[in-house]
Amino acid sequence: MADDGAQQEGALEQLIDRMRDSGLRPDARGIADALWLSRWLPPSGEPAAGAGTPEPVQGGAPSPTGLERTVSAIDGSESFAGGRDTTTAALRMASPQGTEGRVDEDQPTQLVRVPTATAFSGLLPLQRALRPLQRYRPPTPPRRRELDENATADVSARCGLVVPVFRGVHRRETTMQLLMDVSSSTVVWEQLLEELRQVCEQIGAFRDVHVHFLYDTNPQYAPYADAGTGSVAGPGPAHVTGLSVGARPPTGHPGRLPPLRPADQLRDPTGRRLTLVVSDCAGPLWRSGRAQQLLYHWARVAPIAVVQPLPQRMWGRTHLPARPGTLTRRAGGDALGVAGWGFRPRRAQDRPGRGSSSVAVPVLSPTRPALGAWARLVAGPAVAVPGSAAAWVYADHPGARAGSGGAASSDPAALLDAFNSAASPAAQQLVVYFSAVPLALPVMQLVQRAMLPQTGPAELAEVLLGGVLTRATEDDGAADGGPWYTFRPGVGELLLRRLGRGEAALILKHCSRYVEHHFGRRARNFPALAAAYLAGSVPADETDSAVAAAGADEALPPVSQVPQSFAHVARQVLFRFQPRPPAEPRPVPDSAGADPTPVWRQRVDQALGQWRRDRLVSHLLQAVQLLRDPPEPAPDSRAELADVLITLWDVTHDPRALAEAEEAAVAAVAAVPGPYTSYVRGRVDRRRGDDHLAAGRAAEAGRAFADADARLAEAVTGLLAALQGGSGDPRAAQDAVLEHTDVLERRARLGDDPGAPGRALGELTGLRQSWPPGRQVPAAVLSRRARLLLDLAAAGPAGRADAQMAVAELEAAARTLDGPALVPVLFDLARAYERVEGVTSEAALDVLYRALRAAAGSDAVEADCRRRLARSLRARWDAGGDRSELARAEENVAIAQNATRGTPEHPVLLTEWGDILVERVLAEAADPAEAARAAGEAVRVLREALRETRESDPALPGRRVLFGHALHLRYTHGGALTDLYEAEWVLGLAARQAVNADDHTTAAKAWLEHGDVQRLLSGRMESAAASYLHAADAALESTAPDAAVLAARAHHLRGEILEAVAGRPEALDAYRAAWEQWRVAGTANGPQAALTRRRILELERSDRGDAPGSHEGGLQ
Structure with a gap:
């Protein structure tokens, strides 16, 4: 036992010594990791990595060592931890589009x-550091005042007169705005910006948090072109700095700019807005000096700081060089710009020159100490922050000189x-x-x-x-x-x-x-x-x-x-430790001179058969290698090579595969013109069009699809003629017609050929009629033809007849399929039944339940089935269905959202779930307990949906409106008063965001709901009337079909308030405006319009003193 202990102690000492020699830290974690790895390391007698390529053991395949299995797990060939779990999945990245990459062996x-990793090591320390900002108060007097009853009574008693005394209401009015300049490094620091926004929202110090991106609209500097977009924003309105702000540059559309407005509109001289600029200060805005000029104008009136993510030793090389020193809060200062701030540089040479109009802007590293010190200085407790940094900016801050940096060394x-x-x-x-x-x-x-x-x-x-x-x-x-x-x-x-x-x-x-x-x-x-x-x-x-x-x-x-x-x-990494497998030998004739072509053909067919069965790219690569170099040139070998390369490109998207396929197809058409070679060339043209379309080159895509259309039409004509003559191959004709249908649908979507779907339907009909008697028409042909019938079906009896034909085709296709492959056909079949029988079709509902059963075992497909089922049940409820259908819709969408967690679809499903829950609250009026449950659940679900929605998502304002409506409903079903206050804030924010995005319909709905909430709050009637007026104005700007109805409702509700707070003339004007909108909407005879007309008549009679009913015929 003593010997064993001594041996273990010696082994531990050797391990620590070797870790130190290797440059590793021998702490507790490092030793634990080393001991874990030792379980899978080979014995010391086995060859180490890098010592040479190990020779395979004769008589069998070499057995991989434990470490080789562990290292190969980085490449995904086996699961980590020595292959104990052979069902794990290796995560791989997708290379950027357009970059070169080698085609290699892969798996399905x-x-x-x-999940994206966080930019900060933890958000809670940052929240604690910025929490002092809760004590920040703007130096300007509060805008809201209320009657101070105690002071009024005291002053009135002393003076003998009623003297009202008002006091300011210190509500949370401070907002935080986060700015980032648009440059090539925007995407690098965007995660940091997003987490700063999250921290600022969660510390409870701000009324609102806004994120803006800074653009230079001065064409002299063209900063957006420097960001890799190749386009320049046009000149904007005249303002001080020449800069503009807007949303994030649209992803995938580098030449498109979001709506912009002058940056100076965000300059707030009242001190109610704090600003943090997140930037590495190396982009074109800083190089031109425009960003520094913006900081100068803003820092003079309100607190502002720059969050610099670069290391501090690199700050001096940026276009905003920060100097070390001490930030101070001046005695008696009002915390606004130069009136309340001071900066003492550590070195005298870092002070600005005499006579220069300069302002010191704090520069902060994105760390807890730096942000916390700035927060304490802004909020008041701290009067000086030694060890801080600031940069001098000037009213006419000059741009940087064009540097001539030395050439970087090429020696690695x-x-x-x-x-x-x-x-x-x-x-x-x-x-x-x-x-x-x-x-x-x-x-x-x-x-x-x-x-x-x-x-x-x-x-x-x-x-x-x-x-x-x-x-x-x-x-x-x-x-x-x-x-x-x-x-x-x-x-x-x-x-x-x-x-x-x-x-x-x-x-x-x-x-x-x-x-x-x-x-x-x-x-x-x-x-x-x-x-x-x-x-x-x-x-x-x-x-x-x-x-x-x-x-x-x-x-x-x-x-x-x-x-x-x-x-x-x-x-x-893998290739450092393991050799590549040897290449397949080329077949050669034997000693007797036998023809190797049959053997070669058999190996090609075997490789393609293995690909169809296993879906392993290595089998495709083997087929490509064989087809590139046949033993004897064959007339159709080039066409077959192009066909296989197209399949390879479909899987890998390697640009070299498509280029080689195009070269082989051109050679095949020149050598053997005919339907098959035209079909292969058309397939290449279609993939080239898809490649152009994915890169945003619509014009080039249109030309490629036109070429594919012409070549595939020629192939389809020849193959259908051969099929009708009894000598054609049905499978080849099917492939050509379906390929041509894909191309025609793409041309129709691009607007190049509106009649393309009709041509596709004609070819599919011809293929169906030419199919050999006694053989089943494939489901792919039937379902594609039925889908086109549904898309082309017009309204009315003619359209219903086409839909009935689609039902028959889809029923026939469904009888030949099962499992997940059946599900898309059943989705189309349900759509066809709804077209024939309406949204309340029982047959459509049965088909969707059948699809759900077919999807068993596939979570993604089952989630999509439940989502469609929930939508169908909701539509049946909207058409007058039973409450049980709404309950089933809630159950299905709740199950579906669980399967989409961590995907962009999850907030969408959460929103649909919340919408159904809101509808359940309204439907369960007779059951208060169930209505209260649904309202509480709706608030929880929609809050989670908002948490997962990015600020740049255009659906965010609509989701906030729905969330505010849910809060309103929860209050009316036993909730707390805080629900109304939160709803008021959320709806106001949604309305402003919708207006900024030119979504006037959503803005009108938000202001309508905002007014309803204001009416429930004490003393907010005038504010409610203002909200209704905003709703009416927004509705008049909208082009939605229900815009006039929204405007009429807003004017009517405003009239109800004005009757109580402003008098009959103002209320009558509002009712008349509502009546005009009811007439525009074509609903003047509806029940809501009747209420408006009744109020108009009653107010008019009251003004004239007429008897009831004497002028009812005058309002038309």
Whole structure:
């Protein structure tokens, strides 16, 4: 026993010594990780990685060691922890569109949403640091005043007269605005901005928190073109700084600008608005000096600070160089700009020159101490903050001179040495970790948060700006999980040498643990591909059927929109430890000179058969390799190669696969013109059009689709003629017609050929009539023809007849399918029944329940079935159905939303659930307990939907209106008065946001609900009347069909209030305006219009003193 203890103690000492020699910290966590890894390390006698390529054992495949299994888990070939769980999924990134990437072996993938890592190590410390801002009070007198009863009684008693005394009402009136300049680094710091917004909203110090993006509308500087968009904002209205603010630049549309307004409109001289500018101060706005001029004008009247995410030692190299010193709050200062602030630089040479009009703007690092010190200084307790930093800005702040930086060294070792000499130890360790992962910003943030949780934005900035990385994509890459970066040539290989085998596995371990802990719990996600690696093969259509059944309009973005997986980056780690498999030998004739063509043909067919069965890209690659170099040139081998390459491009979106397919198709058409080669060339043209369309090149896409239309029409004509003559291949004709139908539908959506759907319907009808007798027409043909019949069906009896034909076609198609593949057909069948019988169709409801049964076992497809079922049940309730249908709709949408957590669809489903719950409150008037339950649940669900909705989402104002309505209903069913106050705030915010977005219909609904809430609050009748007037004005600006009805309701409700607070003349004007809108809406004979007419007649009779009924015929 003593010997065993001594041996264990010696082994532990050796482990600590080796960790120190390797540069690892031998603390408790490091030793625990090393001991965990030791379970999967090979014995010391086995060859180490990098010592050479291990020779395979004769007589069988080499058995991978435990560490090889662990390291290969980074690439996804086996699950981590030594392969104990063979059903785990490897998460992969999708490479940015348009970038080159090698086609490599892959597995079936499905798009999933991975939680984005936080920019800060924790938000609670920041909330505590900024909590002193709750004590901040604007120096201007409060705008609201109320009667002070005690002071009035006291003064009146002393004076002998009634002397009213008023006092200011100190409500929470301070707002926070967060600004970020639009530049190439906007997407890098956007997560930091979003978390700052969340912190400011949750500390309870502000009435509202706004986020704005800063644009330069002066065409002299063209900053937006510098941001990689290639377009320049036009000149805006004349104002002091020439800058404008707006929403975030639209993702995926770099040339499009959001609506802008002058930035000076946000300048608040009352001190009720605090401003934080989040920027690295390196963009074009700072280079031109316009941003500094904006800071100067704003800092003179209100508190403002710059949050600088770069490390402090880099601040001096930005366009806003901060100087160390002490920020002070002047005695008797009013906390407004230069009237209340002071700054004493640490060095005399950092003071501004005499006679210069300058202002010191605080520059803060995004850390708890810096933000907390600024908050204490703004709110009042602190009078000086030593060790702070500020930058001098001037009214005519000059722009930066064009520098001529020296050329960067191309030697990777020199680049890495330069980085290490200036970077912090944490940044040096972080860049080593990045060598083992794809260099997409969300993945880099994930690795940072998992491996070095104590670090923040500064360390990430050191890596991004340290000279070892370059930007791989010009745009923000949001659609592909970007932006993407790449190491400078040779740097990545050097960093991989510093990456230990254990560290590579630890990155996977900690990142996996982080993702598992936060999966489905964050509103912000980025797209990744989950590849299932099993011991044998993977079911062929498991993912494809689920995605197809989910519906093209409501499912997650299809995998085809995400061009490449990220495995080729992570395999750099794997290739350090494992050799590549040998290439397939080319078949050669035997010694007797036998023809190798049959063997070659058999191997091609075998590879393609394995692809259809297993859906493994390696089989496609094998077929491509064989078809590229046949033993003897065959007339149709080029066409077959192009066909297989098109399939390969559909899976991988490698641009080289499409280019080679086009080259092979052109050669095939030239060599053997005919229907098949025209079909293959048309398929290539269609994919080229899809590629242009995904990149936003609509004109090029239209030309490519036109070429595909012409070539596929030629192929379809020839193949159908052969089929009608009895010599054609039905399957080839089916493929050509369906491919042509896809192209025609795309041309119709682009507006290039409005008659394209009719042509597609004619070809499908011809294919159906030409199908060989006695053989079942495929379900794909029947369902596609039925879908076109529904899309082209007109209103009235003729349309109903087309819908009945679609029902027959879809019923026939459904009889040949089962499982998830049946679900899309049943969705179309339910739509056809609703077209024939109306929304209350029992047959449509039965079909949707049948689809739900068919989707069993696939969570995504089942969730989509329940969502459609809930919508159908809600429509039946709206058409006069039973309350039980509304209850079933609630049950189905509640189950569906559970399956979509962590996806962009989740807040949408939560909103639909909340809308159904609100309707249940109104439907359960006879059951107060059930109505109160539904109201409380609606508030909870809609609050969660708002929490998961981004500020830039155009659906946010509408969701806030629904949430405010739910709060109103909860108050009326036993809620607290705080529900009304929260509803008032939310509805006002929704109305203002809708007006800014030119959504006048939503603004009108928000103001209407806002007025209803104001009427329930004591002493708010005049405010309610003002809200109704805003609602009427917004409705008149709207072009929605119900705009006139909204305006009429708003005027009528305003008239009811004016009768009580303003008198009959004003009320009569409001009622007459309401009556005019009822007539415009065509509902002058409705019950609501009758109430308006009755009030008009009664007020007119009261003014004239007439008898009741004497002038009823005068109002028409």
